[in-house]
Amino acid sequence: MADVVDYKIFGDDMQLVEIELDPGEGVRAEAGAMMYMEDDIQMQTNTGGGIFNGFKRMITGESFFITTFVHGGKSGKKHIAFAAPYPGKIIPIDLAKYNGNFLCQKDAFLCAAQGIEIEIAFTKKIGAGLFGGEGFILQKLTGDGLAFIHAGGAVIEKRLANGESLKVDTGCLVAFSSTIDYDIKFVGGFKNALFGGEGLFFAQVTGPGIVYLQSLPFSRLADRIYAGSKYAKREEKTGAAGLGGGLLGGLISGDR
Numbered sequence: 001m002a003d004v005v006d007y008k009i010f011g012d013d014m015q016l017v018e019i020e021l022d023p024g025e026g027v028r029a030e031a032g033a034m035m036y037m038e039d040d041i042q043m044q045t046n047t048g049g050g051i052f053n054g055f056k057r058m059i060t061g062e063s064f065f066i067t068t069f070v071h072g073g074k075s076g077k078k079h080i081a082f083a084a085p086y087p088g089k090i091i092p093i094d095l096a097k098y099n100g101n102f103l104c105q106k107d108a109f110l111c112a113a114q115g116i117e118i119e120i121a122f123t124k125k126i127g128a129g130l131f132g133g134e135g136f137i138l139q140k141l142t143g144d145g146l147a148f149i150h151a152g153g154a155v156i157e158k159r160l161a162n163g164e165s166l167k168v169d170t171g172c173l174v175a176f177s178s179t180i181d182y183d184i185k186f187v188g189g190f191k192n193a194l195f196g197g198e199g200l201f202f203a204q205v206t207g208p209g210i211v212y213l214q215s216l217p218f219s220r221l222a223d224r225i226y227a228g229s230k231y232a233k234r235e236e237k238t239g240a241a242g243l244g245g246g247l248l249g250g251l252i253s254g255d256r
Contacts, residue, residue: 005113005146007092010081015090017111017148018081026070026114029082033110037080040073068114082111088152091175091212096144098210103182104139104149104175107218113145149175153216160207168203171217180209 005027006020016035019027031045045067071078084090090110093102103121121140141147151174158166160180167185176182185204205211 007146007148009090009092013087014084015088016081016083017090017092018079019111021069021071021078021080023071023073023075026068027080027111028066028068028114028116029111030109031067033082033085034067034069035081035083037069038078040071040076041078041080042070042072044068044070066118070114082148084110084150086152086218088150088214088216089155091149091151091155093141093147093149093175094145095141095147098177098179100144101140101142101178102147102175103178103180104141104212105173106137106139108149108151108174109139109141110148110150112141112147113143116141116143116145116147149212151175151212151214152218153214155215156213158211158213160205160209160211162208164207166205166211168205168211168213169217170201170203172213172215173203173205174212174214176205176211177209179207180211181206 005025008018010016010018021027021041069080095102095116109118119140119142121138141149155174160166170184183204183206184201
């Protein structure tokens with residue numbers, strides 16, 4: 001049975017979650033996510049259940065090793081914090097409310113109560129696997145305690161009734177309960193597909209269940225940064241060439 005942890009989330013666009021641990025209580029996290037921890041908290045880094053479990057996490061986008069932080073003292077409460085990897089929001093999910101499991105995109109996991117496992121979840125439909133943006137593989141968090149995932153930009157929660165559907169940009173779908181039916185649909189229409197700017201496919205989620213959406217997928221943020229860096233390099237080269245030409249022209253004029 002997973003531990004029940006007390007926590008506080010700080011920040012707005014760059015959030016961190018601080019978790020309070022009682023003696024013997026622990027929390028596990030993705031390697032490199034820890035921001036700070038108080039005395040008496042001990043680190044235990046391993047594969048989390050053998051080499052096979054380590055490889056399973058690697059397939060879902062996480063690291064081979066996972067670190068567990070345990071309050072090793074005999075009394076008092078201690079605190080440890082984990083920071084989000086890029087601008088966005090941290091979402092707490094009580095797995096006990098969702099039959100002990102929740103599905104999320106690759107790389108979404110941040111930290112969780114000790115005892116919660118990160119497993120592989122394969123999409124059930126070929127269309128969703130081929131064109132879903134994240135491939136066949138999703139992360140499946142299993143257990144009965146609190147887990148924390150991270151999403152980019154603003155986050156919105158949608159509660160879908162039985163049979164209610166929502167069409168979503170494939171990159172904006174962060175996480176959903178296991179009762180949600182997930183599929184990929186073609187945008188439709190020649191001009192829509194080529195010039196609509198939304199890609200060829202969108203995700204369709206159908207209730208009942210809960211869905212979390214993000215306004216800024218990391219892939220979109222990375223594309224903008226990459227495009228901006230290429231533009232900056234072009235400007236730098238153009239500026240350097242112009243400056244060099246001006247200096248050379250001045251020297252030639254001076255010699256005359």
